[in-house]
Structures are given as structure tokens and as C-alpha cells.
Amino acid sequence: MNKTFFCEIDGFRTEVIDFNPEAEHRSCMLCLHGFGGNARTFRRVAPLLTPYFRVWSVSLPWHGKTDGDGKVLNLESYADALGTLIHRHGFENLYILNHSFGARIGAMMAIQFSGFVRSLYLIAPGGYYPPEDLMFRFLGSFPMRRLILRNWPLFPFVKFLIPQLPEAKKAQTYKALRHIAWSFPEISLKARGELSRLKTFKGKTVVMAGENDRLLKASYANVIAGYYADSAVEIIPKAGHLPMAEKPQEVADIVLRYR
Secondary structure (H helix, E strand, C coil): CCCEEEEECCEEEEEEEECCCCCCCCEEEEEEEECCHHHHHHHHCCCHHHHCCEEEECCCCCCCCCCCCCCCCHHHHHHHHHHHHHHHHHCCEEEEEEECCCHHHHHHHHCCCCCCCCEEECCCCCCCCHHHHHHHHHHCCCHHHHHHCHHHHHHHHHHCCCCCHHHHHHHHHCCCCCCCHCCCCCCCCCCCCCHHHHCCCCEEEEEECCCCCCCHHHHHHHHCCCCCCEEEEEEECCCCHHHHHHHHHHHHHHHHHHH
């Protein structure tokens, strides 16, 4: 039985789903979703991992039931607060399964908690492909800050990132993109100078990419893997940008193979 609880992480009242609260595992698998997702994004792959890990999934700021109006997301302080929270719960090892935008936070946690984080699993990770940061830089620029208080300037960007966005999620998705843009450059691994520090992480890094992902080409996975000291690349056949939803068994098999 899943359990949802709320806690404060770097000033954000944060929604967390514990997929196996009764388990006594000393290793935690932390799931961090991408833009437009929430803690439930990993609901198909999580049950395949619960026999081996205590699985926590977090709704990041401005997603799911996590609030954060008027705040800026800072990768360093948020990653530090999240890692400290998990450590205080008595876990001995941390494994991070992160997707797209969430991979920025996962990368920071790997740097900050290198001895605690055993493996980093990056699914179509954000923060490495230059056009992504260019988008956030543009939307967060001074001329755009007031303009994007309205939704229509954000429409083409949201349409590109999430082509089939349900009507019920539009308001929250526009809000999330607006706040993420306003958080630039604090949400950028490159602008913060963090990319050069990734090799300090000595655990295993696995870069997963969907064969048919149109947002992050599978061929770019090797470039991302090159930032890490001990890395591997796994291309998931017939998968797009959401392999954990499209091919949960394949994702779980990769995680277990490198744990």
C-alpha cells in the first residue's frame, strides 16, 4: 500500500509517495520526475523495484501537490535539503532514478552526497543539451519576465515539450514553466559551473535514452555519459521520452543490472 506524506524541502511544502512504507530496506531508490510530471510518473516502474529498495517518489516544486509560489529553485540548496532529509530517515545507501528536468537535481545530489549515492540512473536527462538551457535563459530574461505572466507566450514551448497535454493540467504546467524560467540560472548545471564537477561522483552512472525520443536524441546519450567517471549507456528500443511509463520492465531490468 502506497503512502503519501508531505515535508518541507528547501522551503517547498513537498509531496512524497512512499511506494512500500512497510519495507525494511536500508537502501532508498529516489525517483525524480521531469517537467510536467509528478510523483506518480514512476507508478508503473516503482512496483518492480520495491522488492529491492524502499522507493520514494517526489513531486518537484510547482508540480503535483507541491507548492512554491514566490520562490526560486536553487539546485544546490534544494539537492542538499533533499539529500539531508533522506539521510536523516536512516537509509544507508541512496540510488537515484531521475527523468528529464529531475536529472538536474539528481546530478547535484550525486556531487554533494558522493559517498551516500551509490548509483545515478539518468533517463533522457535534462541539463546537458544546449537548446534546453537556451529556452530557459530566453524565458527568464528581463524582457520576457512580465510577458510570461500570461500563458500565451508559453504555449509553443509547452506544446513542444508536452504535445498531448491534458486540459486539466494546463494551468499548473504553465505555472511550472514560468517559475522554472524565473529560476534561471540557478537551475542550470552549465551556468552554475557544475558540469566539470560531475566526475567527482565515483558511483555508477547509467544514461538511458529511448530509441524514438524526439526531445533528446539517443545519439546524445554518449555525450552525457562522458561527463561522468564511471558510466554506461542503455538505449531502450521502441521507447520515446518516457521509458519508465512506456517500458517499465526494461527500465527496471537496467536499474537492477547496475545496482
